[in-house]
Amino acid sequence: MSALAEKHKAINLSQGFPDFPVDPKLIDCVVKAMREGFNQYAPMPGWQPLREKLSVKHHSDYAVRYNPETEITITPGATQALQSVFASTIRPNDEVVLFAPAYDSYAPMIKACGGKIVWVELSPSDFSVPHQKLTEAVSSKTRLIVLNNPHNPSGAVWKKEDVLLLEALQQKFGFFVLADEVYEKICFLPKGFESLTKSEILRPSLFLVYSFGKTFHATGWKLGYVLAPENLMKELRSYFQYAVFSVNTPMQKGIADYLDSVDLNEVAKMYMEKQQFFENEMKKTKLRPLPTYGSYFQLYDYSEIRNDIGDVEMAEWLTISAGVATIPVSVFYPNPPTHMRYLRFCFAKKNENLSRAALALAEL
Ligand SMILES: Cc1ncc(COP(=O)(O)O)c(C=O)c1O
Structure with a gap:
């Protein structure tokens, strides 16, 4: 189009x-980082001060702490974070539940990992989560459920009762959950959206994906990050280490410095x-x-x-x-x-x- x-x-x-x-201040921070010589490889999981600031940010937003050493990885865009989650969780013929309409990258990446997609169509009138259909789609064969909240293309958000259903299903069948929350900072509800990070039940099985491109309206920078508990992040990094290794340093340094001055x-x-x-x-x-x-x-x-x-x-x-x-x-x-x-x-x-x-x- x-x-x-x-x-x-x-x-x-x-x-x-x-x-x-x-924001010109963000550009200045990145340019300054380049001029000051931050131009060589960053550590594999990302620039340490940036990971530390993201840990503080996540805690202040959602009152949940992720360890910057072991539970946060900076990725080339949210898309690559998604790909790393798929590559490190899906084995051939595993079932992966996807909600339609879906962001267009999910299905091809899941298929490339050998995953079998089980589609659940969101209610066509308001794009809410259809409880009956979701319950029918999930079984012991389900390896991963992918959801996008707030949702592209509809602008719908998950409700508390949707999270409760997912928790009940997760406890029964033990699948992983990938919450693509790249629009976390673009939510119009006074109390914010229902981030899955708040669920203590889901957290041990949860990957959360975010995008600096969306938050800083710099989509061409293709920079994002993924949060997950240490055991899951270890698996993800064992793939990421060789598929990507690390993300460009001056932007990570620039964003880390910028985060000090921005609301x-x-x-x-x-x-x-x-x-x-x-x-x-x-x-x-x-x-x-x-x-x-x-x-x-x-x-x-x-x-x-x-x-x-x-x-x-x-x-x-x-x-x-x-x-x-x-x-x-x-x-x-x-x-x-x-x-x-x-x-x-x-x-x-x-x-x-x-x-x-x-x-x-x-x-x-
Ligand atoms: C739901 C969703 N997830 C992920 C992405 C990709 O984000 P990034 O550009 O950081 O890879 C997009 C971009 O349109 C999106 O809409």
Whole structure:
């Protein structure tokens, strides 16, 4: 969709990357680190002061302590953290439960490790966790359950009762859990989202994945990290040591220094303003919003404009005829539900671009 947007000079609200600059203070910290000579290999698990600061950050956010020596590893983006979790947990023919719609990297990486995917479709009306379907999908063959919270593409979040169900199932069947929480700092609920880290029952089997790219709106830096209890992290690192070894040093040093001066709660405020601004601008159009509680995405129902075409065709048509690029939600499904009439909009864009997009869509 980004390529099509480029070709038609459309406003690109499709791919999930911000179009506004990274904080110049963060750039200064990285440049300073390079100038000061932090340009050689970092230790395998990551730059030690960064791991220490992440341990403090996690504790202050969730009151859970991870040991920076043994339980935190810095990775080249959240994507590689996910890949390391898959490579170190899945054996051929293990079953892995995935929720659809799903972030597009999960399934190919799981298949490459020999895993067999058992899909659970989120409820199509509000993308909540379907308790019955989840219970039916899990068995003693389940090796790993992967969840993304807050959720891309829907902006849905896990509820307390969903976590309780997962805890009960985990205690019965003993699988691992991978919580992809890359949008942890982009949540619009006053009390924040229900991070799985808070579950004492799940924690011994839990991998948590985060992304600096998302939090610092620097997606091109591809830097993230993974948290896990020591025994699981040992396994993960035994793979990571040879698949990656270590992540670029000056960015790790720069981020570690930057974390001293930044209030990460400002990130949610900034995105909440953008989300409200965009939703307000979109009132001029015939696209109807679904609620979003987190991430920098929101789904819109386009059926009042055209109910006769599927979402892929609609996304192409909007790019070409209205000059606004979006992502069809069906591409996040292995077998998309028929009659899905949702498009995903990324509102991590300058307000002027959000306004221009809404104005163009209002013509339809
Ligand atoms: C749910 C989810 N997980 C992981 C990633 C990848 O993060 P990174 O760019 O840090 O690899 C993304 C990026 O879009 C995402 O939406």
